[in-house]
Amino acid sequence: MKIRLYLAILAGKMAIFFSRLAGNQGTNFPGRLARRIYPPILTELAGNILRETVIITGTNGKTTTSNMMAEIIKENNFSYVHNRAGANMITGITTAFIQATNLSGKREFDYGLLEVDEANVPLLLQEIPVKALLITNFFRDQLDRFGELDNTINIIKEAVQDTDIELILNADDPLVSHFQNQTGLNCWYFGFDDTVYDDIASAESREGRHCVFCGHELVYERFHYAQLGKYSCPQCQNQNPARDFSAHGLNLSPAISFQVNNLPIQSPYQGFYNAYNILAAVSLAKRMGFPDETIQTAISSYHPQAGRMEKFIINGKTVLLILVKNPTGLNQSLVALTQETANKNVFMALNDNAADGRDISWIWDADLEILANRQEDINYLICSGLRSGDIAVRAKYAGFDPARIVIKTRLQEGIARAVEGSNDTAYILSTYTALFTCRQILLKMQTKAKRQSNQSQYQRQSG
Amino acid sequence: MESLVIAYMYPNLMNLYGDRGNMVCLEKRIGWYGHQCEVRTVNHNDRLDFQRIDMLFMGGGSDREQGLVYNDLLVKADKLMQEIEDGLPALFVCGAYQLLGTSYQSHEGTVLNGLGFFDLHTLGQKERLIGNILLESELEGELKTVVGFENHGGRTYFDDEQLKPFGTVVKGYGNNGEDGREGIRYKNLIGTYLHGPLLPKNPHVADFLIKAMAQRRGITLSEPLDDTIENFAHQQVKNRILAGK
Secondary structure, three states, rough: OOHHHHHHHHHHHHHHHHHOOOOOOOOOOHHHHHHHHHHHHHHHHHHOOOEEEEEOOOOOOOHHHHHHHHHHHHOOOOEEEEEEEEEEHHHHHHHHHHHHHOOOOOEEEEEEEEOOHHHHHHHHHHHHOOOOOEEEEOOOOOHHHOOOOOHHHHHHHHOOOOOEEEEEOOOOOOOHHHHHHOOOOOOEEEEEEEOOOOOOOOOOOOOOOOOOOOOEEOOEEEEEEOOOOEEEOOOOOOOOOOOOOOEEEEEEOOEEEEEEEEEEEEEOOOOOOEEEEEEHHHHHHHOOOHHHHHHHHHHHOOOOOOOOOOEEOOOEEEEEEOOOOOHHHHHHHHHHHHHHOOOOEEEEEOOOOOOOOOOOOOHHHOOHHHOOHHHEEEEEEEEEEOHHHHHHHHHHHOOOOHHEEEEEOHHHHHHHHHHHHOOEEEEEOOOOHHHHHHHHHHHHHHHHHHHHHHHHHHHHOOO | OOEEEEEEEOOOOOOOOOOOOOOOHHHHEEEEOOOOOEEEEEEEOOOHHHHHOOEEEOOOOOHHHHHHHHHHHHHHHHHHHHHHHHOOEEEEEEHHHOEEEEEEOOOOOOEEEOOOOOEEEEEEEEEEEEEEEEEEEOOOOOOEEEEEEEEEEEEEEEEOOOOOOEEEEEEEEOOOOOOOOEEEEEEEEEEEOOOOOOOOOHHHHHHHHHHHHHHOOOOOOOOOOOHHHHHHHHHHHHHHOOOOO
């Protein structure tokens, strides 16, 4: 009898139930509680994975990539354990396993599909046997939790050393090439061939500009997106590894389509960064042996999720909610929203809680100038969240007219301000810990607006 | 309208945590004060023409990058120290600040020489000092608060008690988390661990550097700027730090 295991599961399940009841997401606490009662709980429950467990890490695209993988597994009628977005620390992953299992801790699953925070990868590998590790990319993100990016990469490198874990890596990311030349590891590379969207010289922040082997500045033939591209080191001949999963014929508009080797892929998503997420998911799925048709179907039917350009209609206005968390993602969002010429209000909530990253200096590595250059289409920029002042200062120094910068620290007031007025659309940008509140506010406003328009229609008809 | 020139040292190597925002801030404020500002980037092996430079800025980098710039900077060191003695305004952040001392010992034990401008040294430790920081600093005869974010493994110690810190720590770690000192101030040079970036939310520090530049050049600045937004952001962080968040 494993009394402590049952107790831990029961306590964990109750904690999930009660924190949901209290309106919380309930992601880390139940896992932490259960681990305190029975420390090996995660290892034990992971023993119920019949086939294999794969993990997805990296700076950007973890959530989208793993959600697409989940679709592919589902399409193949297999069962799986999958942690939700944001619950990617070891405690959140434990919570996901507790939620999936039954009270005796015996329910079996075909696959484990885990999105894992970079710094938590070593911990997880100690507790769970992993078949494959997919690394999306390494960008500047929440640096304050780790010190520098080099540290993050090194701890993952050390953790996979002397294991038989298969690595699925981004051939276009010079920081990922750290993993090259590591003996004993089976590496598979995905990447893009030349595309029509490539840039020969771009001003965005580039974390991996220097060769990881000799320190010399890298020479880029072309950039696909941020520091991802075709590079080489003039000093030590370090260059992109050969691609096992090579994407070509990329089309981003009106939606994403390209070919992976000979497999045509289509998706309703937008943006180059999502093309990378799709390519990553397809590559992993191919390595896991899923049939081509199921991969195609799953990707083409998978639609954008909460915070990844979610759309609301409020009083006839289109309101889009976008999660932003690092310079690259913010730049992409700003490019997308300024391409739309309709006049608009832009709202941005900047928080500095632990899950957002305590250091908000990343907004200075982002190009708010993109917004300032198109300010004729923008009525007001509304700055909100715990660090509303910082986003306002950043916008002012990007050249945005201070007279049209509005500071509303409280989310409710800020969103109300963004949605009212003569603008046709509103963009609600938010960092992680403000996202759920922003979404709740928008949902409430949408419902209320719908009810009011129904009522007025009714009054017109009866009057 | 005059043109002020700021030398931005090794922007490709030494730019951590938004440090380039300091350049954006100075450039914009000088423009608002009615003059032009030219930011001239200085990379490896580039010549530094001090005749035509009004200020020098260098940001932070990782250990690897710090090693790369040291050798290049050593060639320029004598001339640079002479300029600083003569009152050249300069801002050195984090890794660049550490380079001003005699030595830097990494947490693995490797010892790197510093430029030796000041009698201070830095010991690296694995555990980093990270978080929002609040200082009190006296720049132009008036004690004012300075806010920022620090993230450093190095602990910096003064070996000469005559050295003057940039400020005293109200909340946070500062040079070493022990003696309450933060950074160094010498004539018109500021060395500091503060990222954030430092200048945009501390407009009085930016103005201290700009006024020093203007005075050396004998040019006048227009009326004081409207810093409502900057001061709001400063106060917001200050409140957050004092509330222990």
